[in-house]
Amino acid sequence: MDEWLSSLVFWTLAAVIVGSALITAFARTLVYAGFALLFTFLGVMGLYLYLAADFLGIAQLVIYVGGILVLLLFGVMFTQGGGLMKQPGRGAIQIPSAVMAVGMAFVVLLHVVLYTPWPVMAVERAAEPTTRTIGTLLLTKYLLPFEVASVLLLMALVGAVVLARREAKEQK
């Protein structure tokens, strides 16, 4: 019964993720795609929690749902005014050929996933809090990437402000 319930949770999460990603890919308007993306992110957060990655789950909620998705929706709203939003627009590449190419990539991926003998550990890992270990790793083994990432975030912050404000100044 317990196993049945846990697999039900997994399959629900998988269905939510893939279904809303499909909507993101095929929705006609960007706003629908953005809101479908919300459910993809929430489903991925559920998968993280299901895999006993509690810190990552919360980080997913805060960064993706609270940050990136809001930014994307701002982008959608800001760029909607110009009357050029008649169509979400198809690329120069036609849909059938795109489906064929992407489908072949999917088949290759599935083949690799299903036929590779992954070195799975026999023992199921116990679910325990991960924050302490992640913090220790970030400040010991991964200290240099951590510091580089902080500088990168600062650069992105300043760069984004500079890029977004330049045109506004010229127009004044």
Added chain:
Amino acid sequence: MMLQPTLSHYLVVSSCLFVLGLFILVTRRHAVRLLMGIELILNAANINLVAFNHYTATGLDGHVFAIFVMILAACEAAVALAIILAIYQQYANIDIDRMNSMRE
């Protein structure tokens, strides 16, 4: 039990996400939609990292890698949206097929 999720199930889910993101990148022309596709692909990579870490490793290195991926995704989204807004002010249009000149 067949329905019990294993490593392959997670990898299949992330493959679906990756392929859908790729499909968006190939077919769509709206720049914001392309960003959404990139986020899907990064999420697929993160699911892979966490699933492999859970099933095959003993430490939590995969989680740290996933955190770095999230940092990069945040940077990329911020800078890309700034660029998109600048382009929109320039061209009043964010059809990437028509962005073909670097200056006025």
